[in-house]
Amino acid sequence: MIHRNSERGEGKAGFFIALAIIGIAAFLGVKIIPVRVNAYEFRDYIDEECRFAAVRGSDAEVTKRILDKARELEIPLDKKKLKLDRTRSHMTIAASYEQPIDLKLTTYVYKFEHSYKAPLF
Numbered sequence: 001m002i003h004r005n006s007e008r009g010e011g012k013a014g015f016f017i018a019l020a021i022i023g024i025a026a027f028l029g030v031k032i033i034p035v036r037v038n039a040y041e042f043r044d045y046i047d048e049e050c051r052f053a054a055v056r057g058s059d060a061e062v063t064k065r066i067l068d069k070a071r072e073l074e075i076p077l078d079k080k081k082l083k084l085d086r087t088r089s090h091m092t093i094a095a096s097y098e099q100p101i102d103l104k105l106t107t108y109v110y111k112f113e114h115s116y117k118a119p120l121f
Helices: 011-051 059-072
Strands: 082-086 090-102 107-119
Touching: 011 059, 011 090, 011 107, 059 082, 059 090
Parallel strands: none
Antiparallel strands: 082 090, 090 107
8 A cells, every 4th residue: 555645745836937937938928919910910001001002192191190000009100100101103111119118027118110112012
């Protein structure tokens, strides 16, 4: 017969460490993933606006649509950090911003810089 009186539950510490790691990963995911998803969606929107700039109106209209999209996605983009350059042959749109993410112990600053150039037809 096996006596288990000497076992003290050493596996509990490992369980709590694993649980803490999972909790930290979930917290970071909840804080960082939405910011990254919004940045990718915004980048795709800038690319689309640039590709279709020839048929979507003036630079002022394109700027307004991009700034409206940034506001919709809760992206801290101001007009000074958005640059549009239209020539006879191409359109270039560049945007950059920094978005602080509060991680309780520290603040991570997500930096976004994107530039897209497309021909005008």
